[in-house]
Amino acid sequence: CTQQHLRHIGEQIWDRSPAELSLVETSFQRDDRVTALYRHFLLSYDWLDNANQLVLSSASSLLLTHLIQHYSQVTWRLPTVTGGLSPYVLRNICDYIDAHLAEPLTLTVLAQQAALSEYHFARMFSASMSIPPHHYVMQRRLQRAKQLLATSQYSMTDIAYQCGFSSA
Template identity: 30%
Template sequence: MISSSMLYPEPAVEVVRKGRVSRIAMEHQWRSPVDEDADARQRGDILVSRWTRNDTQSLEVVSPVSTTHHCIAMNLKCTSLTFSHAGKTLVRGRVTAGAVQITAPDVRCRAVFESPGDVLHLFVSPQVLGECFEDTFDRPHPGEIRIDDPRLVRDPALERLGQALAVSQSNDAALGKVFTDSVSLAIVSRVIARHFTVTERQTREASALPSWRLSRAIEYIDAHLAESIGLADIATSTGLTRMHFASQFRRATGMRPHEYLLRRRIDHAQRLLLESKHNVLDVALSCGFRSQAHFTTVFKRLVGETPYCWRMKANVDRQADSRISGSERKISPAGQG
């Protein structure tokens, strides 16, 4: 069975016997495989080819459009280029070795190479994608697989497999084919495992905390700012476990519960510093901080100044605003006359 972490040829032999991979050939046209076997495409094989150029002059290339095969492009050396996918520019600049990009069928790509390049291309049929999915997840995929995410992927396992495939040399044609077949299938299996694992993880991701639960959490936090509040306390107020509450709260607010609690405490502290005569220590204790030093550290990190300096400047600004407002009231009657 093929697994997503397969790094050796032996586990792939059973699938190799199905005759799904052709030999590596050099491309005469970018992303256009050379079929050594005239029936290779018709059988739905993986077509493996390599495109290289050593010229330093700028070169524009456009890919043929395949109606059936995905193209897995594996960059073997650093290069500078502009790469467009379905009319949208994805890359403009340097691309490192090991970067992988996947193009679905019926999508045209265009590139302008500004430096030498070396790219390995695997053209993968729907049949192979389906076989690799079933071998990886022990169940068939419902319908035909289409991978529509064209972003560059950096995966050390894919990089090692691509480099191994690129440098493979053997005087034994049969052995060379087994190795090429095995590594190629390992690459496809890894791509399938990555794509569908990420998709399932995103599907399982917690939804945002509903507004009524969020209101309960905020009410609880505001009512207990001076106390030692734990994550379990806030979660209980919403009727959720700590794990579910934390993930949903972060999606709803963009902050972890601890970060949000600190900000609410600092907001409350700012109101007390302006509206009360309490000293800094009393304000700190009233907002749930156990020491003035900790309060000062957090306040300065979030506000940019120490509580004392912030209070002094805020009072000066408020007095200045009050004087300006008083002057305007005095001037106003004369202006109206």
């Protein structure tokens, strides 16, 4: 098996990507699970027959899974942020922010709306929007204030309060 195949199986087992994965070299060790897989699958089928390829592929995956679970050394890397928030959650968060600009918006409140921890929400929001949540909220408040200044007859103090600012 290739290192790439080994890593792929390892990622499926642990649902995360190892920085390094290697199998511990052992000799003359008895493992009943390996023996059973070998006897049941590998000795019973013709490797060259195309009809048996799925069975042999499954058997090799079972064997590698067992080896990785019981005979591997794993070095983990830090998780990478990819993808960000789902479009549905991101849209709901942005709508919530727009609807509640006059209120104090905290990371705790926004994370609860997304049903995530504060730390995870902040990372995912930043990955999705390319700016942290507090910058986005400030941008939305300033945009709302500009709009109200241009289109309404409210005083600057009223506009500031409607946009979540404490003073004009």
